[in-house]
Amino acid sequence: MIEVKNITYSYPNSDSKALNDLSVTIQDQQWIALVGHNGSGKSTIARVIDGLVEGYQGEVTVNGMPLNDDTVWDIRDQIGFVFQNPDNQFVGATVQDDVAFGLENRNVPRPEMVERVQQALEVVGMSEFATREPSSLSGGQKQRVALAGAIALQPKILILDEATSMLDPQGRQEMLEILKQMKQRFELTIIMITHDLSETAMADRVLLMNHGQLVADAQPEKLFARTQVIKDNGLELPYSEQLKEQLAVAGIDLPREYMNEDRMVEWLWDKLN
Amino acid sequence: MGQIELNNVDYKYQPDTPFEATALQAINFTVETGSYTALIGHTGSGKSTLIQLIDGLIKPTSGEVTVVDHHSTATSNSKDLDQLRKNVGIVFQFPESQLFEETVLKDIAFGPKNFGKTDAEATAIAKKSMALVGLTEDFAEKSPFDLSGGQMRRVAIAGVLALEPEILILDEPTAGLDASGQAQIMNLFKQLNVEQGITIILVTHNMEDVAKYANQVYVLNHGAIVKSGTPREIFANQQWLMENYLTVPVTTRVAQKLIDKGYSFDEFPLTVAELSQKLIPKLKGEQ
Amino acid sequence: MFTKVIFGRYVPIDSVIHRLDPRSKLVLSLYFIVLVFFANNWQSYAFLAATTLATILLTKVQLKFFWEGIRPLIFIIILTVLLQIVFSAGGTVYWHWGIFSITSMGLVNGVYVFMRFFLIICMSTVLTLTTPPLLIADAVESLMKPLLKIKVPVYEIALMLSIALRFIPTLMDETQKIMNAQRARGVNFSSGSLIKRVKSIVPILIPLFISAFNRAEDLATAMESRGYRGGDHRSKFRILKWRGADTIACVGMAAITAGLFLLRLL
Ligand SMILES: Nc1ncnc2c1ncn2[C@@H]1O[C@H](COP(=O)(O)OP(=O)(O)OP(=O)(O)O)[C@@H](O)[C@H]1O
Ligand SMILES: Nc1ncnc2c1ncn2[C@@H]1O[C@H](COP(=O)(O)OP(=O)(O)OP(=O)(O)O)[C@@H](O)[C@H]1O
Ligand SMILES: [Mg+2]
Ligand SMILES: [Mg+2]
Numbered sequence: 001m002i003e004v005k006n007i008t009y010s011y012p013n014s015d016s017k018a019l020n021d022l023s024v025t026i027q028d029q030q031w032i033a034l035v036g037h038n039g040s041g042k043s044t045i046a047r048v049i050d051g052l053v054e055g056y057q058g059e060v061t062v063n064g065m066p067l068n069d070d071t072v073w074d075i076r077d078q079i080g081f082v083f084q085n086p087d088n089q090f091v092g093a094t095v096q097d098d099v100a101f102g103l104e105n106r107n108v109p110r111p112e113m114v115e116r117v118q119q120a121l122e123v124v125g126m127s128e129f130a131t132r133e134p135s136s137l138s139g140g141q142k143q144r145v146a147l148a149g150a151i152a153l154q155p156k157i158l159i160l161d162e163a164t165s166m167l168d169p170q171g172r173q174e175m176l177e178i179l180k181q182m183k184q185r186f187e188l189t190i191i192m193i194t195h196d197l198s199e200t201a202m203a204d205r206v207l208l209m210n211h212g213q214l215v216a217d218a219q220p221e222k223l224f225a226r227t228q229v230i231k232d233n234g235l236e237l238p239y240s241e242q243l244k245e246q247l248a249v250a251g252i253d254l255p256r257e258y259m260n261e262d263r264m265v266e267w268l269w270d271k272l273n
Numbered sequence: 274m275g276q277i278e279l280n281n282v283d284y285k286y287q288p289d290t291p292f293e294a295t296a297l298q299a300i301n302f303t304v305e306t307g308s309y310t311a312l313i314g315h316t317g318s319g320k321s322t323l324i325q326l327i328d329g330l331i332k333p334t335s336g337e338v339t340v341v342d343h344h345s346t347a348t349s350n351s352k353d354l355d356q357l358r359k360n361v362g363i364v365f366q367f368p369e370s371q372l373f374e375e376t377v378l379k380d381i382a383f384g385p386k387n388f389g390k391t392d393a394e395a396t397a398i399a400k401k402s403m404a405l406v407g408l409t410e411d412f413a414e415k416s417p418f419d420l421s422g423g424q425m426r427r428v429a430i431a432g433v434l435a436l437e438p439e440i441l442i443l444d445e446p447t448a449g450l451d452a453s454g455q456a457q458i459m460n461l462f463k464q465l466n467v468e469q470g471i472t473i474i475l476v477t478h479n480m481e482d483v484a485k486y487a488n489q490v491y492v493l494n495h496g497a498i499v500k501s502g503t504p505r506e507i508f509a510n511q512q513w514l515m516e517n518y519l520t521v522p523v524t525t526r527v528a529q530k531l532i533d534k535g536y537s538f539d540e541f542p543l544t545v546a547e548l549s550q551k552l553i554p555k556l557k558g559e560q
Numbered sequence: 561m562f563t564k565v566i567f568g569r570y571v572p573i574d575s576v577i578h579r580l581d582p583r584s585k586l587v588l589s590l591y592f593i594v595l596v597f598f599a600n601n602w603q604s605y606a607f608l609a610a611t612t613l614a615t616i617l618l619t620k621v622q623l624k625f626f627w628e629g630i631r632p633l634i635f636i637i638i639l640t641v642l643l644q645i646v647f648s649a650g651g652t653v654y655w656h657w658g659i660f661s662i663t664s665m666g667l668v669n670g671v672y673v674f675m676r677f678f679l680i681i682c683m684s685t686v687l688t689l690t691t692p693p694l695l696i697a698d699a700v701e702s703l704m705k706p707l708l709k710i711k712v713p714v715y716e717i718a719l720m721l722s723i724a725l726r727f728i729p730t731l732m733d734e735t736q737k738i739m740n741a742q743r744a745r746g747v748n749f750s751s752g753s754l755i756k757r758v759k760s761i762v763p764i765l766i767p768l769f770i771s772a773f774n775r776a777e778d779l780a781t782a783m784e785s786r787g788y789r790g791g792d793h794r795s796k797f798r799i800l801k802w803r804g805a806d807t808i809a810c811v812g813m814a815a816i817t818a819g820l821f822l823l824r825l826l
Contacts, residue, residue, distance in 0.1 A: 047781075050785050052781055052784060052785060073787065073789070076784075076785060076786075076787055077787065079785070081782070081785040081786075083778065083781070083782055085778060087730055087775070088774075088775045088778035088779055088782065089778065089779065089782035090726065091723060091726070091779070091782070091783055091786075091788075092726070093692070093693070093694035093722055093725065093726045094694070096797070097694070097797060097798060100797035100798075101783075101786055101788070101797075102786040102787055103795070103797070104794045104795050104796060104797055105786060105787035105788045105789065105794055106787055107793050107794055107795045108795055109795060110795055110796065110797065110799065113795060113797055114797070117797070133692075133729075134726075135729045135730065135733075149786065150786075153786075153787075
């Protein structure tokens with residue numbers, strides 16, 4: 001469980017608040033989607049949870065451990081973090097070296113390390129690339145390697161900061177599939193930051209941020225129905241809501257609640273007959 | 274003869290070495306003045322290589338590239354290539370990485386000065402470009418490095434627009450921006466295309482944008498052009514797109530689901546607006 | 561993503577030489593460079609040239625690459641050789657002008673100097689063409705280990721070295737991108753006066769510096785989030801293995817040394 005209590009934070013060289021009295025509790029094995037426009041504070045709160053930011057007010061507790069200088073390394077042991085730009089998170093000069101980096105840091109004995117590296121690469125489907133140099137991989141492949149590096153540490157929590165934003169649609173789809181499987185298999189808590197509302201559909205909860213504050217915290221379907229909130233916070237409406245909006249203008253009666261794509265098609269088909 | 278013409282063009286990276294990589298082969302590509310062309314294809318299919326050829330940043334290994342009335346071939350020298358560049362502006366992926374001047378205005382005026390404009394002329398053009406991308410005057414004297422990501426992107430785009438190009442090439446111009454930022458910038462490009470007749474070539478992975486803005490599409494797969502046509506022609510065959518590692522706009526997917534149920538459209542819809550236009554009379558008629 | 565510089569760069573193929581332990585390759589190439597200075601007659605140079613050629617053939621890399629590796633240095637070599645020829649005296653005088661002269665001794669010396677350069681470059685090229693940079697870093701770390709005793713931060717140095725090596729292609733790629741972006745904005749790197757050309761570097765250097773700085777910051781964050789705290793409480797994934805072939809290589813080098821010193825006596 002992650003508990004964030006009344007966090008306020010400003011970057012040292014800035015006078016506006018990147019986080020403003022933010023509180024949120026995340027239960028084990030939840031899939032959280034974190035959304036909000038550019039500069040709303042998504043990356044900052046993710047970094048706070050991983051102990052990568054110093055000098056904030058408030059409290060963070062991860063699995064019962066309060067985050068402070070003594071516990072930060074133990075807490076990081078439980079969190080895997082994948083960043084946006086795959087090129088800037090590679091440490092190793094080959095795929096397997098990179099996946100091993102976190103294990104080396106934790107002084108894992110070599111035989112176990114070799115096994116865990118292999119396993120992690122298998123999970124993300126990159127086994128055959130083990131000895132390749134990262135510069136010879138596509139963006140999607142690099143992100144899968146970064147994911148393997150995080151998963152090799154057997155974390156309880158996985159944080160992804162726009163980890164799919166530099167990928168093509170196929171690469172994104174593959175990442176999401178892998179994440180779904182991994183969540184099942186390793187009973188992970190996932191916090192996924194994204195700009196793409198369609199990626200939030202598989203989450204248990206969507207947290208919507210603006211100006212360093214939480215403006216909505218709801219199940220995806222519930223949030224999608226609140227079209228005004230979505231628009232006011234600079235996000236794009238989900239497809240079926242866009243369509244509903246257009247139909248409503250023409251004076252057609254529409255159900256209030258959110259419909260996903262298939263339900264929308266059903267509804268249209270019923271009406272058309 | 275189009276404004277841009279590629280004739281049987283091949284391109285190899287590091288030819289005659291063990292690292293040789295064929296990025297493009299037998300490319301035939303035509304873009305008419307004032308058109309809006311989308312270039313789509315999987316990662317590594319050769320999109321960025323193709324636009325670099327058009328801007329004379331690289332020259333073909335064989336074949337000929339023609340832009341307006343300048344040519345580049347395997348034997349062209351750098352003078353010839355410079356000529357190509359005169360009519361073309363490129364917004365690269367993450368263009369904010371090209372910013373370097375002390376102030377926003379100076380950075381935007383940098384391009385026109387290089388192409389021979391006087392300081393006064395360049396400043397005037399820079400101010401105009403700032404207005405175009407929606408940056409107010411008080412940004413002029415700020416350092417480009419003190420701005421937010423979205424603002425930096427605008428400055429970079431203004432720097433390209435200041436070249437007053439006849440042809441504007443965009444390589445995933447909205448990557449990393451939030452929805453409202455993306456919409457604003459894409460609308461700006463459409464406006465330039467419609468109002469000033471600027472030819473646009475858009476490289477993108479976003480099929481919604483292709484459906485919404487383009488009037489011509491080229492599909493690349495492993496360095497070859499495998500299909501070209503209007504968005505409607507391209508998106509008509511979902512199966513084929515999947516085989517080429519591409520997706521369809523959501524509207525097309527929804528329309529296809531309706532067709533599968535037994536509905537029929539006189540013309541395949543590509544955007545929300547088109548779909549609702551087609552459905553509204555029917556939905557109303559039934560009510 | 562890809563570098564333009566390919567000559568002297570690792571060629572990923574398989575050969576006896578590729579499979580040697582990087583430590584033996586590093587030490588033996590350095591040793592060979594020293595050895596070259598002991599050659600003193602045409603027989604000993606010919607002998608070393610033959611062993612070098614044999615090694616090159618064993619790498620299975622195209623000869624063209626060795627030539628390309630040497631080419632950038634050829635100007636310096638020729639200059640040195642010419643100086644050697646016109647300034648050394650002794651033996652028959654073929655040509656004479658002021659303090660300059662071409663003598664038989666001078667010619668011979670010139671050829672020797674040329675051979676020395678040539679052999680040294682060939683052997684270092686063998687090292688870099690057959691060993692990934694990362695392994696060279698590993699070898700340096702392993703060989704520097706004794707320095708831990710005098711508190712040299714060997715592990716940190718080695719990690720720094722390998723990260724630097726890993727970022728070279730990324731930064732070269734970045735440079736290419738920035739150059740393209742500025743060329744598209746009308747910067748011309750290849751013509752104009754010297755001052756103009758020097759000035760044209762500014763729009764490259766500033767963005768490159770900013771980008772490198774941002775990348776470094778991102779990388780530091782990523783490393784921290786992956787539990788890196790420095791020091792030696794780390795296990796190692798990559799281990800170097802000394803094999804039979806390495807012992808054979810060392811014995812071979814001993815034989816070459818013996819041969820060379822015999823030929824010196826001629
Ligand atoms: N290193 C920094 N120094 C100063 N200010 C910063 C820094 N990083 C972020 N900020 C500011 O803090 C606020 C929150 O930024 P944050 O990066 O958390 O936003 P975000 O929601 O992740 O945005 P994006 O979608 O662009 O990634 C913004 O106003 C931003 O300008
Ligand atoms: N500098 C280079 N040296 C060698 N090969 C390269 C270089 N740049 C690109 N390539 C290769 O050329 C091919 C085409 O690359 P290109 O960058 O044009 O693809 P792209 O369609 O723009 O991909 P993306 O969608 O990822 O941007 C790829 O196989 C790539 O690996
Ligand atoms: Mg962020
Ligand atoms: Mg590209």
